Amino acid sequence: MRALVLSVAVLMSVVASAQTAQGMARPPPPGQPTGPINTRPGPPTPIPGYNDSGSWYDDYDIPEGFRRRGTLVVIEREEQIDRMARMEVLLAQATREGNNRRGREALSKLREEMNAMRHDLNKAPDLRSFRQRQSPRPQPPPPPPQPQVYPISEDQLQSLIRAVNKESFGDGKLRVLEAAASSQHFLVPQVTKILQRFSFGEDKLDAVRVLWPRVLDRENSFQLYQLFSFQNEKDQLKQIIGR
Known part of the structure; x- marks a missing residue:
């Protein structure tokens, strides 16, 4: 034992x-x-x-x-x-x-x-x-919220058009647009109103070049063709807007 x-x-x-x-x-x-x-x-x-x-x-x-x-x-x-x-x-x-x-x-x-x-x-x-x-795995931070972008208001648009009308020549009108486009966005109908303040097709095309990068509703770009009378201008417009 x-x-x-x-x-x-x-x-x-x-x-x-x-x-x-x-x-x-x-x-x-x-x-x-x-x-x-x-x-x-x-x-x-x-x-x-x-x-x-x-x-x-x-x-x-x-x-x-x-x-x-x-x-x-x-x-x-x-x-x-x-x-x-x-x-x-x-x-x-x-x-x-x-x-x-x-x-x-x-x-x-x-x-x-x-x-x-x-x-x-x-x-x-x-x-x-x-x-x-x-231990819980750290989750990646959420992406930052996209900034809200809105087109220029009607009051601001009318103020811009008045400033354009005060300029006698196309170069001066374009300078006004360039200053406005740096801080504003536009819709195609608003671009149409602005282009009507230009007399010559070449000036209108230059205005489209300035404003198009700031256009929000590009699917409505077809509305711009009615502002040009000659085919060569419409061809240039197509190259600018890509449609």
Whole structure:
């Protein structure tokens, strides 16, 4: 009985390297350190958006006085508590039954529980990887809202037409349009009203060149052709507006 209790105690103290039924020592499971337990691992890869500084595990919420001796992993607390409770029951049964059949069965089940615990701990996700998966990925910022563009108001249009009428020559009228087009947008019917203030086809074409980049309803460009009398002017208009 004394030898049985001693073997069970040894079995419980070396979970990570439990002995087989034949008493042969198993090698440490994959991923477990084989050197001194106080060897400090290299710094982990920074986690974008969560741990950009690449700091150590010690920056996480570790209880005071806890000494880390290996890799921190994520396990379910309740599951491990239930498992250890079952192991305590099996240990008590093996101690009580001794070296009979029931005692040996209890030891066999105890070994299975310990191997399963070792397997689960070995497969448990690393704390850094788990937190990286749990952390929400930063979403790209929404695109800036497009500025609202409106055509020139009717009052401003009439003020512009009056300014154009005050100029006696085409060059002066174009200078007025260039100044207005730098800060205003237009509709095709508004462009039509402006072009009617020019006497010559060449001046009208120059006016279209100034205003067309600021026109909002280009699908109505066909309305401009009626302002030109000669085919060569209409051909030039087509080149300007691309329709």
